[in-house]
Amino acid sequence: MKRGCTWWGVVMSMSITSAGQLQAASTPVNRSLTGLKAVRIVVEDLNRDMQATGLGKEQLYTLAAQQLSKDGFTAVGPQDAAKVPVVYIRLSSVLGGAKDMPVSFYLTVQVKQLAVLAQGTSSTCQAATTPETPPLLVTTWEKGSMAMVNRAELFFYIQHILINVLGDLATDQKQANEMTQAR
16 A cells, blocks of 8 residues: 555656646746836726725826836836836726625736737737837736725725736746846
């Protein structure tokens, strides 16, 4: 019996190791985040119901600017709009009619960059370089999360999710830069 357990342990150990290596090898790296250091933050206008809770887009902007700064990004103002990618924050929500009804929301963070479709057989986007081709504003990174919470806990959860999603952006950006430097 002990021999069977040892064999089973070895097989499981090898399977877990192989799965971990496969996952690491197949983890996509978002090359569009390579070199990303400065961003412009845009928060979509909140709907009337969400504004009635006391939450404002200025709060989301401030929170995002603080978190991105902690993660090494520089937030630039609207005057530099065409020079840097946009971190676009959207908060969609559905509020029940009564004050004690829970709030359902979906928070999305997108990185939008100017790009042109490269000529040739590949369908990849590249940074806009030719003046003849007008660039498109495309989403090159996106992540979101949804929740249903009590109104009293709404800002806490939105804050928590926004910080986590921006942390994922910072992790992906670091990973993209590490992969580029390794080449």
